[in-house]
Structure formats: structure tokens, C-alpha cells
Amino acid sequence: MPHRSDRLAAEPGLIVSRAATRIDGMPARIPMLVVLAFALLWFGTLGLRHLLGPDEGRYAEIAREMLGSGDWITIRYDGLKYFEKPPFHMWMTALSYALFGIGDWQARLCVALAGAAGLGLSMLAAARWFGTRAGVTAGLVLASAPMWNVAAHFNTLDMTLSGAMACVLASLLLAQHPAATPAARRRWMLACWAAMGVAVLTKGLVGVALPGLVLVLYTAVTRDLALWRRLHAAAGIALMLLVALPWYWLVARRNPEFLHFFFIHEHWQRYTSTVHARTGAPWYFVPLLVGGFLPWLGLLPGMVRAVMQRAGVAHAAGPNPPFQPALMAALWALAIFVFFSLSGSKLPGYIVPMFPALGILGGVALAHTGNHAWTRQVRAMLVLGAIGLLASPVVATLDANNTPNALYRHYAIWAALACALVIASAAAALWLLRRHGRMASVTGYAFGMLLAFSVALLGHEAIGRSASGIDLAAPISRVLRPDMPLYGVGMLDHTLPFYLRHPLTMVAQADELAFGAAQEPQKWLPTVEAFVDAWQHGPRAVALLSPQAYAALSARVPMHVIARDWRRVAVSNFAFAGERQARQPVSDSPATL
Template identity: 80%
Template sequence: MQHRSDRLADEPGHDIARPAAPWHAARFAGIPVVALVVLAFVLLWFGTLDVRHLLGPDEGRYAEIAREMLSTGDWVTIRYNGLKYFEKPPFHMWATAVSFSLFGIGDWQARLCVALSGMIGLGVSMLATARWFGARAGLLAGLVLAAAPMWNVAAHFNTLDMTLSGVMACVLAFMLLAQHPDATPAARRNWMLACWAAMGVAVLTKGLVGLALPGLVLVIYTCVTRDLALWRRLHAPAGIALMLLVTVPWFWLVDQRNPEFLRFFFIHEHWQRYTSTVHARKGALWYFVPLLAGGFLPWLGLVPGMVRAVRQRAGVSDTGGTGGIKPFQPALMAALWAVSIFVFFSLSGSKLPGYIVPVFPALAILAGMALTQTGDRAWTRQLRAMLVIGAIGLLASPIVATLNSNNTPNVLYRAYAIWAALAFALVIASAAVALWLLRRQSRMASVTGYAFGMLLAFSVALLGHETIGRSASGIDMIAPIERVLRPGMPLYAVGLLDHTLPFYLRHPLTMVAQADELAFGTEQEPQKWLPTRDAFVEAWQHGPPAVALLSPSAFAELSTRAPMHVIARDWRRVAVTNFPFAGER
């Protein structure tokens, strides 16, 4: 089949790219060059996982849940600090626990799941783009996604959002692959079954959103195109059966062991989370607009071309469908995927930055297509714009050194300001090198160099955050605490829920007075916590040897009521014992 994108050619004085090569017949500069480029991206992607310590709340929380899962051998009932924790399904924690079992417990092992999810999402997006728009477009889509800040940063934070986004990228890509007009009946069936299975994994990652979002996109697509025949090509009976096979066993097992699970999970964690502000994660209707713009910053100049690709029905043949069947519109599907998910979460009563990460593979598919139709002049304008943005960021980076907050002292911001300046300097250098490559080599070399430079720049900005994240993680307190903390010894948390120290200490907390996000668990197992500070003082004075983590304000109050021997302290927490020890401060 000859697609619209395959018939466009360069003309002198026109800003149109060469025609895309067939998806199976790309010509490259050479296998060694391609191998070196891929190796560079992979090393930068995976080689930075262990440079930073884990941050709270998400990174420490999910790492500790996985550690406790591996330690107890209970892979059904999710627990956090020994308490039932039913806010999320288990797939991400299962994958992390497997990583721990294979490679040991550590920072990079905790982030391996998200890094792989990001890379898998990138790979399947390239595959789907290449199938519809040619191999060159597929390569460009991969470069776009790798260098999209929101995608590559999320792929280096241990959160469920990135794992979900990687799986959702599979859902979109498999749908696109299944609907290609040249797909054989067997290939269409297999790709659609893979799509349904991926939706099942998405449900096991973050709940019904893994089914609701693809369903929403499909409904809107068929309303816009009036292509109801698409529903007959979904292989729904077999697909639904496969999806249920993936999801039902865990839900059945956890409900059998915990009758309270279903109501909390589906009512509180789904309906109330979306329709109310019960989780205190408010945000204006435009909350995600700056996140979307910043998360796609290096490629914003491609937006007009992306819109044009949708309006011109990129990938659809002029002859239309056969036998009265309407042709599938891949660019429109990708566009509706991005827009629908963006609007869905914008209307939610609960908002967090990671919620819109699933839109970026769809944007990358459109951007890869747009780049094949972008000429030298348009690409030059994009690079010059990034030179300006990088210069503005570099000049503004000293502002970071003036920041201060109750949670982060100014001295840490001053250290991070240097890294922010370096990141913007790399943005400038990347755009400059890309301009040089455009004149001396080719547009593909220019885009590749630009994408790698942007990935490097944002990686530097992320790695530099260790100047703040190290103390936030509490890693410097681990050694002194480990000298006095023994297995089975109570480790109380008073006035704070520390999300990272339990993981690094390999020791769960016992909550005191303030249950925080463990309120559901303390309601189910009230014997596993101390509901008042008076109860803590009583246990501290008359109970077994123990260690406690206190907020500075809680320490100031309680140290006047009970003897406390300080082990270590930082600007977030104070670690104390109820017994004297050698080397006491």
C-alpha cells in the first residue's frame, strides 16, 4: 500500500523532507554507527540508575513494599511497614521484588522496572510508527521519546506512573499494529490479543484506569470517524477472556484473604480519588499544561507538523477502505490518545505530575511522522529556538540559588544551581552541535545528535538533584542507626512517615499518633501501631530497647517527657534510642 507520507518528496525551495523509506527497507549510514548510537543511548539510560539515592514518597515507598514482599514471601497481600496497603495493585512491586531477588537490594534494582518500562514503551512506539509511516519515522519517534524530558525523567524515578505508561504504550502500539491494512488475519488477531493482555497488565499496575483510558480513546475515535466496524476487529471475546485471565487471579486471591479490599480499592481509590479532593492533590484545570509543554520542550516546534499530519490523515491511502470498510487513521488515533488522556486527568479532582506521562508515546509517534516532513529550514528554526531557550535558562539558573523552603535548606539549592546551569549549557551545546551536523552531515545525524544531547542535559539535571536528594533520603543516617538497631527491635515513627529510611535500614516502621497514608492499615490492624503520643511515651519508658525517628518538632516536645539518646539527626528527622550506647552524641 502506498501511503500519503511515502509520496511526498523534496522540491527546491520547499520545506518538505525526502519520502519515507518503506518500513522494512531503511538505509542507514552503517551498522557500526547505528550500533554505537544505540549503545550510547542505552548506557546513558541504564547507567545512571544507581547515581542517585531514592526519594520519598514514591521511590522509597514502592521499594520498601517490594522488599517486604520478598522478605515475607507474601505476594498477594500488599504491605507497607507491615500494614495492609491496598492503594495500588501489585504488578510494579512484583517486578521490583523480582529485580531484588535477581540482583540484590539497592537503588538501581529498585529503578530497573521503570527504566525497562520506558525503554519498552520507546521500542514499541518505534515499531508501530515504522509500520505505518516508514522506518525513518520510526527511528525519529524513538529519538523524540528518548529526549522528551517527562518521559526520560519519569523512567528514572521508581513510581507506578512510568510502569503504567510503558504498558499503555504497548496498548497503543499493539492496537496500531493490529489495524494496519496489510496485517494478515492471524497477525491482527495476535496483535489484538497482545493489546488485551497489555490492558490486563495495566489494570494490575494501577487499577481500572488501565482499561478505562484505552476504552475512552476507542469510543471517542469511533464517534469522530463513525467507524463502528473497528469494534468487530478487536477480537473482543478472546481478548476479554485473556485480560481476565491476567487480572482476576490476584483480585480473587487478595479478596479471599482480605474481605475489606474490594470496597477500599474500587470505591476509595478509584471513584473518590477521581471525583473528589479526598487525597488533597488539588490542581487547576490547566495544571497539566506547563507540565506537558515542559515535558515535550525540545520538540514543541513540531506541533504544527503534528497537527497537519492528523488533518491530512497521514498513513491513509487515497483509495480509502475496501468493501465499504473505512480506512483506519493512525495519526488521528494517536492524537485522540494524547488529547483524551490529557483532558481526562485535567478534569480529575486528584492531580499529580506523573498522571500524563502516558500521552508522550502518542506525541512521539506524531512527532516522528512530522519530522519526516520537516525540511532543513524548519529544523534550523527549531534548533535556534532551543539556543534561545537554553540561553534564557542559563541566565536564569542563579535564581535557583535563592530558593528556600521549610523542607529544603537554601544551602542545598545553591549547590543544585550549578547543576541547573550545566544542564542549560548542555542544551545550548546540543542545539549548536545539531546545527553543525545539519550543515556538515545530514538531517538524521542532526536530529540524533540533538536528541542525545537533550537526553544528556536532562540526565545531568536529574543527577545533580542528588545534592538535595542525598540528605532527603537520610542515607547519611543509616550507618549510625544500624550500629544500634537490632532485628526485631521496634523502630517508631513519631510525627512523620519516613519513606526511605525503612528501605535502607531493611526495617519497617511502627507508626505513632499520626497514621498518615497508612490510616487504612492501622484501622485493619490497630495492634500494629501506637495511636497516641502518650502511648508512645509509655512504651518508650517501660518497653523493650527501641529506636525512634522523630520530626524536629516532635523531638523538641517529647525529649522533655522521656529520656532520648540522639543517634543522628539532619534537617528532616532525629533518630534516638531509649537506652545509652557507645559513642553517644
């Protein structure tokens, strides 16, 4: 007699029909309200912060320039060729602008949707293999994992890639279920290959290299060579190439320099060397993994047991070994973690693609966790929240990354509030466990964790607002005209050009635009002397400088201060109305910062 969860997993129609009235013993309206609450928190907070540099401002501005120019093939940043990444993320952001206008939440819509898509498909795969309860708990674990939900609210390529990779893993799992019909297996495998094409179109060869690595490792461990015959490789590879290849062919045809820069410099040299100066120890990702999965660390023993006990595996009737979904998820997470730990280039977002696999395993472990073990998990988080609350005043003492201490003092309040919400969520989970059972407790706990980490992220606006330069945008816009140059003197400002709707012309330091500047040297000023000459004898212009550069250059050439903050000074080479007010120095008080 098959286990009830296995029978439900093999009969999705039965799940749907029963879910229409009750889900896990609860009226259907309650899960629907829970989903609505999660969705409102997930999408409703996208526009409550201003963009941060470098990544958020960079990709927002690239998409804005793409939409404005109508050139969706040759990617440009501040008017210069920018071939570090493929265009899928920027395409989706430009489409968001076209549909909803240009703004902060529109710039983040792509990552929020990618995170939600990866979450939803991971839940479906977990439910198919491990039962409905595991599918629901997998969604709760992943949605409330800080690394996943924070990444889904930052305009970077990491979450767009991770959403596509989550679809790769989930589609593969769904295709390999023993109850899948040949037609269903083919459809899910084609979806898997299409998602790999999107991943390749988002961040390059890593989109196919990582799934390939996991597949090789899985085969080596299980000796299940029959799996390769179920991949529909011929049709799948053709579909993947159909998704990804046209842009690569078109951009290489228009820009012969693309192939060497993208595949040699941005792939081989990035991974094997420190050319990008993003170094880190082999254990660089360990604290990020711990912090990124913090609310659910107590599930790790259960996750290991799920793999060792081959959770979800059905007894095989044929000669081929049965597919092991828990092992596949574990190898997926492990391979990604080790792959990037060995890389010469490390950034926090690189390991985000491993979290859907952790979410699935966490969901399986949580579905089989008893009340006693769950109580220990919640109490541990209660203690961690209390420690965080007691330690939050330390944030108010920081003065790092050239950020004024006054901003950290503001953020310390938000950090304390986030820790208080962690405590409240854990306490509420204990109360719900006694009154309404474990599923209600887990749901309340997960929502509370998502709320707490969302508050911590939203509170960063205390620092991020001034860093974005949004307060300078209005006074500069009153002076800057579309036909005027906007110089970035020795600095690449990643956010203010987006808010000004005006690209920079780089001066003296090309920064990450060095490749584009080398390809089109007429579009930048390579020396300060060239800038001084253009400033004195060229057309009306506006420039952004650091306070130090302004102090040095204002002694050489006339500069009319438009606005300033602790990071930058905006000046013009002509007098304008209201100049006297703009010359007033900015106070260091928290109210003005």
C-alpha cells in the same frame, strides 16, 4: 505506484534486509552505536541517585517487605495492609531484588524497562504506518522528551502504567494496519489486551477505562464501527481477565475490606472528589505538558498537519472507512489529558501515558520537516537554553519545602550545567546539519537533550541525598537490631526504612497508612502517651522524630541521640557506644549537608 515509505512499512522484511547494511543512508554500525549510547545513558544512571520520598521510597520498601515475607498477595507497607495500588510494579521490583540484590538501581529497573519497552514498541508502530524514518524519529522524540525520560528514572507506578499503555496503543496500531494478515492482526490484538491486563494490574481500572474512552471517541469521530469487529474482543477480554483477575480474586478472598477501599475510595472518590488533597486547577497539566515536551514544541504544527492530512492512511477499497493512525494517536493524547484535567486528584505523573502518542506524531512531523524548519526549531532551543542558563542563579536563592538554601545553592550549579548542555546540543545539531545532514542533526540533538535532562535529574542528588536519609543509615544500623521496634513519631519516613531494611511502627499519626492501621490497630501506637509508655517500659527501641518533636519529647523521657540531620533525629531508649559523638549538632554548612 505506492510511495516508497508505504512500501517499506508494508514489508518489514525489506526494512530488515536493507537495514543490515545501511539505515537511512548511514552504515548500520552508526545507528547501532547510537542505540548503545542511548541505552548506556538510559540504564547506566539508574543507581547514581538515592531514592526520594514519598513514591520512590514507598514502592521500594513495599517490594522489599514483599520479598522478605514471601506474601505476594496482601500488599503491606511498614507491616500494615496497603491497598492503594495493585501489585504488578511491586512484583517486578521484588523480582529485581531477587535477581540482583536490594538497592537503588534495582528499585528503578522496572520503570526503566517499562519506558524502554514503550519506546521500542512505539517506534515499531510508527515505522509500520509511516515508514522507517518516522519510526526512528519517533523514538528520538520520545526518548528525549523530558517527561518520558525523567519518569523512566523515578520508582513510581506512573511509568510502569505508561509503558503498558504505550504497548496497548502500539499493538492496536500494528493490528489495524491494512497489510497485516489475519493471524498477525489476532496476535497483535491479543498483545493489546494482555497489555491492558498488565495496566489494570498496575494501577487499576484506568488501564482499561482510558483505552476504552479513546476507542469510543475515535468511533464517534470516524463512524468506523467496523473497527470493533477487528478487536478480537472475546478472546482478548478473556486474556485480559486471565492476566489481571487472579490477584484481585485472591486479595479480596483474603481481605474482605479490599473491594470497598480499592474501588470506591481509591477509584471513584479519588477521581470525583478532593479526598486525597491533590487538587489543581483545570490547567494544572498545561505547564507540565509544555515542559515535558519542551525540546519538540516546534513540531506541534507538523503534528496537527499529520492528523488533518490523515497521514499514513491508505486508500480503502471496501465499504468501510480506512483506519486513521494519526487521528488515533491524537485522540489518545487528548483523551488522557482531558480525563485527568477534569479529575479532582492531580499529580504530575498522571499524564505520562499520553507521551508515546505525542512521540509517534512528533516522529511523523519530524520525518517531513525540512532543513529550514528544523533550523528554526534548533535555534529556538538554543535561545531557551541561554535563557535558562542566565536564570539558573535564581535556583540558588530558593528556600522552600523546608529544604535548606545551602542545598539549592549546590543544585544551582547542576541546573546551570544542564542549560549549558542544552545550548551545546543545539549548537552541535546546527553543525551536524551542515556537515552530515538532517538525520545526524536530529540524532545528535535528541541525545544531547537526553543528556542535559539526565544531568538535571542526577544533580538533584545535591538535595535528594540528605532527603533520603542515607547518611543516617550507617550509624542507626550500628544500634538498631532486627527485633527492635523502629518508631516513626508523628512522621512517616518513606526512604530511611528502606535503607535500614527495617519497617516503621507509626506513632500518633498514621498518615497514608490510616487504612492499614484501622485494620490492624495493634500494629501501631495511636497516641504520644502510648509511645511514652512503650519507650519507658517496653523493649529496646529506636525512634525517628522531627527536630521539633525531639525537642518536646526529650524533655519528658530519656532519649539518646544516634544521628540527626535537618529533617529528622534518630534516638534510642538505651545508651550505646559512641553516644557522645552522636550528640554533636549537625552543621548547616554545605559540606555537611
